[in-house]
Amino acid sequence: MKFWPLLLTLAGALGGAAGAYNLQAPILPDPRMTPGDSLTTDPAVICVPGYTKSVRNVPQALKEQIYREYGITSRESGEYEIDHLISLELGGSNSARNLWPESFQTQPLNAHVKDVLENKLHELACGGKITFPAAQQAIAQNWEEAYVKYVGPLPGGVTPARMPAQPSIPVTHVPSLPRGASVPQVATPAAAPAALPDPHQKTPTTPASEPPAPEDPSDNGDANEKVAPNPDGSCPADAPVKVSRSGIYHLPQGDTNYRQTRAVACYADAQDAQNAGYRGVK
Amino acid sequence: MSGVPELKIIDPSGGSSDSPATPRQQQLCAAVCAVIEADERFRALHQPALSRAEINAGLPETGPGYLYLRYDVPGAVPQEFWGHVGKTQKLAWKSGQVCVPLPADAPTIGT
Numbered sequence: 001m002k003f004w005p006l007l008l009t010l011a012g013a014l015g016g017a018a019g020a021y022n023l024q025a026p027i028l029p030d031p032r033m034t035p036g037d038s039l040t041t042d043p044a045v046i047c048v049p050g051y052t053k054s055v056r057n058v059p060q061a062l063k064e065q066i067y068r069e070y071g072i073t074s075r076e077s078g079e080y081e082i083d084h085l086i087s088l089e090l091g092g093s094n095s096a097r098n099l100w101p102e103s104f105q106t107q108p109l110n111a112h113v114k115d116v117l118e119n120k121l122h123e124l125a126c127g128g129k130i131t132f133p134a135a136q137q138a139i140a141q142n143w144e145e146a147y148v149k150y151v152g153p154l155p156g157g158v159t160p161a162r163m164p165a166q167p168s169i170p171v172t173h174v175p176s177l178p179r180g181a182s183v184p185q186v187a188t189p190a191a192a193p194a195a196l197p198d199p200h201q202k203t204p205t206t207p208a209s210e211p212p213a214p215e216d217p218s219d220n221g222d223a224n225e226k227v228a229p230n231p232d233g234s235c236p237a238d239a240p241v242k243v244s245r246s247g248i249y250h251l252p253q254g255d256t257n258y259r260q261t262r263a264v265a266c267y268a269d270a271q272d273a274q275n276a277g278y279r280g281v282k
Numbered sequence: 283m284s285g286v287p288e289l290k291i292i293d294p295s296g297g298s299s300d301s302p303a304t305p306r307q308q309q310l311c312a313a314v315c316a317v318i319e320a321d322e323r324f325r326a327l328h329q330p331a332l333s334r335a336e337i338n339a340g341l342p343e344t345g346p347g348y349l350y351l352r353y354d355v356p357g358a359v360p361q362e363f364w365g366h367v368g369k370t371q372k373l374a375w376k377s378g379q380v381c382v383p384l385p386a387d388a389p390t391i392g393t
Contacts, residue, residue, distance in 0.1 A: 095334070
């Protein structure tokens with residue numbers, strides 16, 4: 001009988017812990033803070049047994065900073081992990097740009113579900129079925145969509161969510177607009193709100209408007225010298241002109257909106273952007 | 283430190299900042315690299331090349347993880363290190379954490 005108080009205490013503690021879990025924790029990372037970062041794409045390195053143990057661990061102080069950046073100021077034991085968006089077994093790095101807090105407790109999607117995808121992609125990449133760059137791009141872009149593509153339906157029949165800032169449409173799919181045309185619908189996820197979401201907001205029921213992006217590198221061989229934006233919405237140095245979702249191009253010099261503009265396409269100069277049918281800022 | 287990549291500032295609010303690294307941050311990076319590159323275990327690596335240097339601006343300079351460094355090693359696992367300012371110079375090879383002292387009067391504001 002003397003065990004009952006202990007059992008009741010334990011039950012109460014467990015119940016209290018379950019009630020304290022943040023079940024609205026983000027399922028997808030904020031692409032501004034966590035665009036993903038690759039350490040290596042070399043199968044000869046990654047596919048060696050024990051590879052992940054040869055990669056060093058993230059300092060705890062940096063993990064705590066990642067929690068703070070995501071607004072997580074308190075957490076229960078076992079509630080989260082600092083996850084590598086591109087997992088170590090896929091060649092992901094320990095850069096802060098590849099780290100985010102992922103919950104074990106959210107349902108039906110959580111860190112355990114993403115682990116299944118990571119294992120599958122590792123198996124496919126090490127088996128030569130896909131390349132490591134393709135695997136890294138898929139999981140960094142939207143791991144829920146990648147799960148559907150490479151594993152199967154998400155648990156609970158959930159439809160993959162889509163982050164508004166997600167560079168979901170390959171640049172070759174962005175239509176060339178005539179001058180003065182309105183928003184290119186293909187490049188604008190229909191279900192996505194205009195503003196960036198609260199990183200705490202779980203959006204598993206948001207319907208996906210597009211299937212996972214194709215990963216054929218040959219798709220990038222586009223006319224008009226269009227260049228794909230970086231995952232964080234910036235443009236590469238050799239094509240710095242940003243085209244926004246509203247079909248307006250922004251120049252790196254003298255445009256106050258340039259820095260905050262998330263590019264859906266990039267061009268080397270204004271003339272190329274104009275030739276593709278986009279207009280400048282009025 | 284020849285061929286050193288740009289020291290990027292990782293803004294805690296997301297993404298990399300356009301602000302240039304301060305002289306003190308550059309000084310820290312140089313000091314940490316010097317400690318790493320003088321280590322026998324590092325020197326045993328085949329042609330390591332510094333490929334990434336980032337300041338995690340959300341941390342204090344004394345916080346482990348403040349400076350992130352990466353050396354690419356052809357055909358082998360890239361080596362990641364973290365540097366921060368501390369009282370004594372120390373390299374923990376297993377964890378990759380490097381502590382270096384910097385003078386208190388070292389410059390703190392970029393020019």
